[in-house]
Amino acid sequence: MTLLSVQDLKLEYDGRIILDGVSFDLAQGELKVIMGPSGSGKSTLLRCLNRLATPTGGRVVFEGRDVLGPGVDERALRQRIGFVFQNFALYRHLTALQNVTLALRHLRRMPAAEADERALRQLARMDMQAHAHKYPAQLSGGQKQRVAIARALAMDPAVLFFDEPTSALDPLMSREVVNILHQLRDERVSMLCVTHDLYLARAAGGRVMFLDEGRIHAEGEVDELFGPNADPRVRAFFHQELRQAQTAQPIDAAQPMDQAQPAGPSGPAGLAER
Amino acid sequence: MASFLALMLEYWPQVLSGLGNTLLLAAVISVTGLAGGVVVFYLAISGGPLRRRLTEGYISFFIGTPLIVLLFLMYYGLPQWGLKLTPFTVAVIGFTLNVAAYNARYLMTAFRGLDPDELQAARAQGFSDLQVFQLVILPQVMRLSVPALTNQVILNLKDSSIAFLIQYAEFFAQMQDLAIRSFRFLDAYLVAGAVYLALVSVVVVAARWLERRYVLPGVRRAR
Ligand SMILES: Nc1ncnc2c1ncn2[C@@H]1O[C@H](COP(=O)(O)OP(=O)(O)O)[C@@H](O)[C@H]1O
Ligand SMILES: [Mg+2]
Numbered sequence: 001m002t003l004l005s006v007q008d009l010k011l012e013y014d015g016r017i018i019l020d021g022v023s024f025d026l027a028q029g030e031l032k033v034i035m036g037p038s039g040s041g042k043s044t045l046l047r048c049l050n051r052l053a054t055p056t057g058g059r060v061v062f063e064g065r066d067v068l069g070p071g072v073d074e075r076a077l078r079q080r081i082g083f084v085f086q087n088f089a090l091y092r093h094l095t096a097l098q099n100v101t102l103a104l105r106h107l108r109r110m111p112a113a114e115a116d117e118r119a120l121r122q123l124a125r126m127d128m129q130a131h132a133h134k135y136p137a138q139l140s141g142g143q144k145q146r147v148a149i150a151r152a153l154a155m156d157p158a159v160l161f162f163d164e165p166t167s168a169l170d171p172l173m174s175r176e177v178v179n180i181l182h183q184l185r186d187e188r189v190s191m192l193c194v195t196h197d198l199y200l201a202r203a204a205g206g207r208v209m210f211l212d213e214g215r216i217h218a219e220g221e222v223d224e225l226f227g228p229n230a231d232p233r234v235r236a237f238f239h240q241e242l243r244q245a246q247t248a249q250p251i252d253a254a255q256p257m258d259q260a261q262p263a264g265p266s267g268p269a270g271l272a273e274r
Numbered sequence: 275m276a277s278f279l280a281l282m283l284e285y286w287p288q289v290l291s292g293l294g295n296t297l298l299l300a301a302v303i304s305v306t307g308l309a310g311g312v313v314v315f316y317l318a319i320s321g322g323p324l325r326r327r328l329t330e331g332y333i334s335f336f337i338g339t340p341l342i343v344l345l346f347l348m349y350y351g352l353p354q355w356g357l358k359l360t361p362f363t364v365a366v367i368g369f370t371l372n373v374a375a376y377n378a379r380y381l382m383t384a385f386r387g388l389d390p391d392e393l394q395a396a397r398a399q400g401f402s403d404l405q406v407f408q409l410v411i412l413p414q415v416m417r418l419s420v421p422a423l424t425n426q427v428i429l430n431l432k433d434s435s436i437a438f439l440i441q442y443a444e445f446f447a448q449m450q451d452l453a454i455r456s457f458r459f460l461d462a463y464l465v466a467g468a469v470y471l472a473l474v475s476v477v478v479v480a481a482r483w484l485e486r487r488y489v490l491p492g493v494r495r496a497r
Binding site for chain 1: 318319320321326385386388389390391392393394395396397398399400401402403405406407409410411413414417490491492493
């Protein structure tokens with residue numbers, strides 16, 4: 001059964017074409033991976049699907065409903081989609097547990113005890129229950145990402161979106177996240193995963209779409225996509241990724257615990273959505 | 275000095291009521307100024323460019339205008355239009371407008387240090403703009419601003435003394451009165467200074483406690 005259907009999605013910013021007619025389907029329980037060079041529109045694509053960005057054309061049908069039309073309750077839509085970001089984006093003034101319960105308490109209006117119980121169950125699923133009362137600053141990158149996944153899962157979403165979930169992690173910590181993706185796939189959680197990470201793409205074992213310049217140029221299993229008969233664009237990307245992987249820093253097991261992510265140079269622009 | 279202290283004892287109801295009025299004004303404007311600052315801050319970050327420009331204008335105007343001008347305008351100017359307000363009302367309105375502008379500026383500065391990804395994550399979870407503000411932005415920004423906000427309370431306490439220029443019978447006005455009665459100006463002002471210093475010290479101790487209690491995890495205190 002099709003959960004999400006994207007048809008000819010387009011987005012233009014100031015005359016620049018960011019998405020140039022993207023189409024694909026995601027079935028219930030399926031994992032699809034989106035790869036592509038930096039700036040190819042991967043994050044923008046995900047943001048269009050939960051209406052954090054507004055496409056200029058195309059159709060998105062999610063759970064049988066047109067998502068882009070007028071009169072769509074976008075806050076209800078977003079609650080059906082769990083979003084996991086590259087930089088974890090945990091609320092730093094809240095403990096791991098509170099990060100997971102915040103939406104349960106304030107969107108689901110769940111009583112505190114029930115929310116805590118449910119959140120602890122999700123943290124346990126991520127093997128993070130021992131750290132429930134720690135603040136994000138006291139967790140390693142991999143642990144933060146696991147809390148972020150628990151936070152997304154706690155709302156019982158129909159689908160999980162990952163936007164480069166391992167890009168801010170060293171290889172050792174990436175593996176923790178890859179294992180979780182594996183586990184979730186085995187539990188038939190529907191997932192759409194944007195990544196740069198070939199290891200993640202391969203380990204996840206889903207179908208891969210290759211996005212470049214706002215279009216999907218190839219789709220297939222990892223091995224056929226990056227194999228000897230690959231599209232030249234894909235091959236160029238693949239070679240570059242391999243080169244980067246080889247020159248990457250060796251694993252530093254003694255990473256400091258507090259890898260606070262610096263805010264962007266300008267900080268947040270405001271509350272208003274653009 | 276001893277005889278001046280004796281004079282203060284003799285006039286203790288007057289001194290005490292002055293002290294009470296000072297504390298009342300400082301407390302009221304600290305609360306209204308904080309509430310106003312939060313509202314202005316919210317308006318500044320939640321609207322479009324026009325709203326942002328308007329709130330920036332508000333902040334710049336009240337930070338840029340001497341408070342005394344505003345107080346005199348309301349207390350001595352408005353009666354010419356037939357609007358007569360009590361000194362306390364004028365002081366509360368004037369100080370609130372002024373203090374809210376400063377507090378809004380502190381909150382805006384702290385806001386720039388937040389992680390934009392966190393706010394995006396909150397929106398992606400389905401929170402409304404107001405909820406993102408209440409649940410994610412305000413708790414962090416307030417905690418980051420504790421030093422600036424408590425410093426503003428200290429300023430409120432000290433600056434409330436200028437309300438004596440619009441006939442508000444606060445502590446400094448009473449000390450001035452005693453000074454004139456006794457011709458002991460030096461003693462009067464020394465005592466007044468010492469009393470303000472003592473009051474400020476109490477606020478400083480409370481501020482340190484708040485800072486320790488509400489420091490954001492992972493944010494190192496600058497000290
Ligand atoms: N808010 C924005 N304003 C203007 N341009 C943007 C914005 N967000 C993304 N872009 C542009 O859209 C393109 C795609 O960006 P993005 O979706 O982040 O790519 P990816 O995630 O694949 O690296 C980039 O060229 C980027 O500069
Ligand atoms: Mg991206």
